[in-house]
């Protein structure tokens with residue numbers, strides 16, 4: 001197996017990873033950015049046949065291309081960490097090892113999906129999941145869509161669906177009117193966000209509104225929502241639900257990086273003022289350190305990139321910007337904290353692990369994640385607990401164990417590269 005080497009390896013080409021690479025590039029260091037998506041941009045600037053990239057996304061992509069010492073490997077996943085400063089990677093063609101002097105983790109976040117009756121009916125997706133599908137070319141023109149859950153991502157998903165010709169018939173936000181109004185009132189501190197909020201405003205947005213169930217057989221037919229004291233049923237073709245974001249900490253955990261909940265109750269990679277993790281030469285930036293939006297990810301990425309090449313002075317110049325967006329993140333967490341009523345959405349027969357068909361009632365008596373896995377097969381299926389693990393953490397407070405390799409499904413030939421250094425070609 002081939003062994004390559006770089007000065008700086010960045011995992012994730014979202015806003016954080018792109019900013020880190022561009023900040024570090026003037027040093028002349030050899031920089032490799034890997035990402036499992038087909039093109040740089042991360043979640044917010046996801047590309048595809050149905051996507052229109054905003055100018056900011058183009059600006060960052062152009063900046064990556066301008067630097068001859070940045071190599072972007074798209075469609076590339078991390079499979080394992082065979083030694084202290086080496087990652088086993090795989091793309092569509094090959095598997096190979098990449099040895100690094102410095103590593104920056106910019107692995108972003110994923111949606112929190114929570115189970116409720118009918119969440120497995122075809123046509124129910126995540127809110128960000130719907131965005132990704134539309135950007136990938138899913139036709140939704142003329143469809144009636146209900147978007148439910150929590151946070152500003154609901155409005156972003158609604159905007160994407162509307163632009164693609166769908167009719168968004170309801171946006172159901174679980175947070176209270178007071179919480180959302182407080183958030184809106186705080187936005188003038190971040191004028192760009194205030195403008196964004198105005199452009200995303202939607203007449204069908206309702207607060208204190210929670211999903212009860214989705215009805216349908218082979219396709220969504222309607223959704224039942226609890227709005228304050230009453231229930232309403234809305235006919236629709238599609239339901240998109242997102243209950244906030246969960247930082248992607250798995251790679252960092254596998255390497256041994258410490259975690260923190262930072263007072264939010266959500267586990268994220270712990271970093272210091274230089275974005276350094278608890279491991280030497282390993283930094284982290286963006287939403288793997290806690291969710292807070294693309295501006296925070298860009299500021300953190302720049303600091304991590306500069307700190308990784310030893311330019312502490314320049315890194316400090318970005319601290320004020322980061323603090324500004326840390327405050328925005330804190331406001332987001334306060335305003336859109338999930339109410340405990342969301343824990344009561346699943347009924348006894350509601351599947352929590354949809355890969356292995358494990359209902360809520362089968363998990364209620366388990367003592368923790370390992371018990372649920374060993375005795376109920378929860379998390380043993382194709383997604384390996386990526387969906388139900390987060391749900392179980394919210395519903396039961398179970399902490400998932402440290403991930404083990406392979407981090408993602410991999411070809412046998414790639415896994416054979418873990419056998420030992422004897423069969424590595426050095427380049």
Ligand SMILES: Cc1cc2nc3c(=O)[nH]c(=O)nc-3n(C[C@H](O)[C@H](O)[C@H](O)COP(=O)(O)OP(=O)(O)OC[C@H]3O[C@@H](n4cnc5c(N)ncnc54)[C@H](O)[C@@H]3O)c2cc1C
Nearest residue numbers: 012014015016035036042043044078108128286287293294
């Ligand atoms: C589904 C979804 C949709 C979103 N849509 C919006 C939106 O419309 N507007 C908005 O303001 N915010 C949106 N967000 C929030 C958004 O994620 C952030 O604001 C911003 O993109 C965070 O930047 P980041 O660089 O930290 O992470 P991301 O943008 O998430 O980038 C992380 C990148 O790392 C890659 N990656 C992760 N692990 C690995 C691995 N092991 N190997 C290889 N690659 C890996 C991912 O594929 C991804 O491309 C969305 C979030 C999610 C989860």
